[in-house]
Amino acid sequence: MIAGVNRFLVPRFPAVNERARTVEAVAAGVSAAGASALARTARAGTGVAVDGLRVRFGAREVVHGVTVGFHAHRVTALIGPTGCGKTTVLRALNRLHDGRPGVHISGSVRIGDEEVYDPRADVRDLRRRIGMLFQRPNPFPLSIRENIALAARIHGLWSRQDAAERTEAILREVGLWEAVRDRLGQAPFLLSGGQQQLLCLARALAVEPDVLLLDEPTSSLDPGTTARIEELISALRDKMTIIIVTHNLQQARRVADEVCLLLDGEVVEQAPADRFFQAPADERSRAYVDGRVG
Amino acid sequence: MRARQRGSAAVRAAAAGWPGRRRRLADADLSRADRILRTVLLVGTAVPALVLLFITAEMVLSALPALIYAGGDFFTHQLFTFGNLYATGQSVAHGVRAPLGASYGAAPFIIGTIASSAVALVIAVPVSVGAVLALVELVPRPVQPALSVFLELLAGIPSVAYGFWGVLYFGPAMAQHLYPVLTRLGVVLPFMRGPVGAGEGLLTTGFILAVMIIPIIASTTRELVRTVPALAREGALALGMTRYETLRAVTLPYIRSGILAASILGWARAIGETMAVLMISGDLLNTLPANIYSPFSSIAATIVDLLDSALTDPTGMAVHALAAIGVVLLVISLASNLVGRLLIRRVALGALPVGRGI
Numbered sequence: 001m002i003a004g005v006n007r008f009l010v011p012r013f014p015a016v017n018e019r020a021r022t023v024e025a026v027a028a029g030v031s032a033a034g035a036s037a038l039a040r041t042a043r044a045g046t047g048v049a050v051d052g053l054r055v056r057f058g059a060r061e062v063v064h065g066v067t068v069g070f071h072a073h074r075v076t077a078l079i080g081p082t083g084c085g086k087t088t089v090l091r092a093l094n095r096l097h098d099g100r101p102g103v104h105i106s107g108s109v110r111i112g113d114e115e116v117y118d119p120r121a122d123v124r125d126l127r128r129r130i131g132m133l134f135q136r137p138n139p140f141p142l143s144i145r146e147n148i149a150l151a152a153r154i155h156g157l158w159s160r161q162d163a164a165e166r167t168e169a170i171l172r173e174v175g176l177w178e179a180v181r182d183r184l185g186q187a188p189f190l191l192s193g194g195q196q197q198l199l200c201l202a203r204a205l206a207v208e209p210d211v212l213l214l215d216e217p218t219s220s221l222d223p224g225t226t227a228r229i230e231e232l233i234s235a236l237r238d239k240m241t242i243i244i245v246t247h248n249l250q251q252a253r254r255v256a257d258e259v260c261l262l263l264d265g266e267v268v269e270q271a272p273a274d275r276f277f278q279a280p281a282d283e284r285s286r287a288y289v290d291g292r293v294g
Numbered sequence: 295m296r297a298r299q300r301g302s303a304a305v306r307a308a309a310a311g312w313p314g315r316r317r318r319l320a321d322a323d324l325s326r327a328d329r330i331l332r333t334v335l336l337v338g339t340a341v342p343a344l345v346l347l348f349i350t351a352e353m354v355l356s357a358l359p360a361l362i363y364a365g366g367d368f369f370t371h372q373l374f375t376f377g378n379l380y381a382t383g384q385s386v387a388h389g390v391r392a393p394l395g396a397s398y399g400a401a402p403f404i405i406g407t408i409a410s411s412a413v414a415l416v417i418a419v420p421v422s423v424g425a426v427l428a429l430v431e432l433v434p435r436p437v438q439p440a441l442s443v444f445l446e447l448l449a450g451i452p453s454v455a456y457g458f459w460g461v462l463y464f465g466p467a468m469a470q471h472l473y474p475v476l477t478r479l480g481v482v483l484p485f486m487r488g489p490v491g492a493g494e495g496l497l498t499t500g501f502i503l504a505v506m507i508i509p510i511i512a513s514t515t516r517e518l519v520r521t522v523p524a525l526a527r528e529g530a531l532a533l534g535m536t537r538y539e540t541l542r543a544v545t546l547p548y549i550r551s552g553i554l555a556a557s558i559l560g561w562a563r564a565i566g567e568t569m570a571v572l573m574i575s576g577d578l579l580n581t582l583p584a585n586i587y588s589p590f591s592s593i594a595a596t597i598v599d600l601l602d603s604a605l606t607d608p609t610g611m612a613v614h615a616l617a618a619i620g621v622v623l624l625v626i627s628l629a630s631n632l633v634g635r636l637l638i639r640r641v642a643l644g645a646l647p648v649g650r651g652i
């Protein structure tokens with residue numbers, strides 16, 4: 001059953017795992033709904049497909065062959081008990097494990113039709129296309145203005161001339177403009193934690209990502225800012241693929257279209273959110289939702 | 295009534311805050327052993343402060359006659375001489391008697407001390423920071439400690455060894471090969487113009503002092519780099535910024551004021567360095583350095599150099615004069631240390647904020 005779900009959700013990638021099956025071939029073998037979902041992913045070109053992902057820290061394998069698809073224009077909640085490997089999976093998607101000693105990664109991650117772990121891949125551009133919000137806010141020790149504009153300028157998206165205008169637009173979008181308009185030149189550390197997190201979100205949005213990774217983005221925030229970020233997630237769905245790690249099942253119910261449960265580094269179930277919460281297919285999902293696991 | 299009194303006492307104690315409670319704890323609740331320990335600790339804490347106070351007071355008292363004699367000339371005049379120690383006449387200034395012809399102008403020492411240390415800083419700061427960043431960014435993590443050991447070893451070389459090497463080999467070699475090339479910078483920087491001399495002077499001393507303070511600045515910088523939260527750097531990497539861009543956007547701003555503080559500590563070390571400077575400076579008295587290659591003399595080196603002859607002054611004024619320049623050194627050094635420490639404290643507080651406030 002689980003395998004079935006994953007097969008229709010996830011295209012397989014010949015170049016990496018040598019299971020020579022194309023998107024079309026997989027699509028042909030699945031239901032109409034599955035095929036159209038897949039077609040949408042393929043057309044938008046920004047879905048994320050993870051196949052057989054294994055992550056090992058030294059001798060200890062933490063993620064054991066995760067296969068999961070994240071559809072474009074959908075919000076997928078990645079849930080699971082602490083230590084099950086959610087953050088590890090997330091960080092594998094934008095190659096944030098790169099250069100860390102002792103980390104070994106195998107398997108395939110595709111964003112759109114590009115293999116993330118292709119040795120010829122442009123890691124900088126990949127990371128630009130995959131925005132990330134961390135569990136705790138981590139603004140740069142630069143002015144608020146620079147926090148927003150720096151990466152966008154580095155990637156050549158903003159020029160010096162339009163930076164001010166676009167900074168304002170993005171700060172308005174995340175609802176931070178009124179709070180910071182008078183102190184754009186100041187360091188961000190005087191902002192509240194929630195404001196800092198919104199600033200980091202604005203910073204991520206400034207480089208126009210196709211995919212947004214959110215690692216428990218609201219776990220340390222007040223209800224107001226949490227609601228604000230959830231609103232933004234829903235609004236951003238039209239523009240990008242969103243993956244959110246959360247321990248808060250209520251939050252998953254509120255924002256997610258899809259839910260993926262991870263237990264001990266393995267995917268237990270991936271399903272549309274309604275179905276997952278009402279009638280989980282796997283006994284372990286039921287147990288987790290009922291609070292009997294983790 | 296009694297109850298009300300007790301109540302108001304409690305309120306008063308609460309209003310006064312902790313002291314009331316602390317006093318009770320200190321006096322009544324402490325065991326004998328605790329009280330002995332407290333006394334020992336108090337004495338231990340007081341000793342450094344007392345020593346510092348005592349030395350400063352002694353130096354200032356000893357310096358006063360010479361300072362009064364010289365007046366404002368102390369800071370502006372270039373002539374520093376104990377006068378004719380065997381003459382019968384005396385010079386009198388501002389009501390203070392000194393050997394005939396005595397003059398205590400300390401300008402060359404003060405300027406020499408500051409200039410040589412400044413040259414050392416200009417060389418040492420970029421080298422230390424560059425070396426540490428290269429070490430952290432380029433060298434594989436397992437190898438880093440091995441390379442760091444060299445920094446510590448560098449700090450352990452006695453300054454007389456530096457002096458010996460500097461005056462016999464390093465200085466002459468520099469004067470022969472490097473300095474003539476540097477004189478070309480004289481077009482834009484007048485103090486870089488020749489003549490370059492034989493290798494004893496400001497620039498050579500600056501180089502040697504730089505090598506001596508690099509371990510201080512570098513090891514502080516290394517600790518600073520370690521305090522930069524990985525989370526902050528990953529924020530930059532996740533935006534598709536390169537390691538170099540991350541360095542500029544995150545690491546450097548984080549450690550900037552810390553580097554400033556480390557530099558001030560290095561500077562404080564450089565101005566007090568004696569032996570190496572005495573050997574390499576060229577020990578030129580009574581003249582301001584003409585360019586960056588000129589011989590000069592520093593306060594510390596001069597004190598060592600002239601103490602013997604100062605002791606033969608029957609009026610004692612020569613010793614007072616040396617004490618006076620010693621006070622200047624003490625003041626510069628204490629002030630630098632203080633500023634450095636204040637800055638470091640501010641940095642330690644400032645390094646936290648990523649992820650703080652939630």
Ligand SMILES: Nc1ncnc2c1ncn2[C@@H]1O[C@H](COP(=O)(O)OP(=O)(O)OP(=O)(O)O)[C@@H](O)[C@H]1O
Nearest residue numbers: 057058062080081082083084085086087088089247
């Ligand atoms: N850099 C690392 N080196 C070694 N082990 C690691 C490293 N990072 C994570 N792990 C281990 O991998 C496992 C999964 O960690 P991960 O951070 O992915 O969990 P998580 O699902 O995000 O948990 P949480 O919900 O608490 O954030 C944990 O057992 C953790 O100890």
Ligand SMILES: [Mg+2]
Nearest residue numbers: 086087088215
């Ligand atoms: Mg996590």
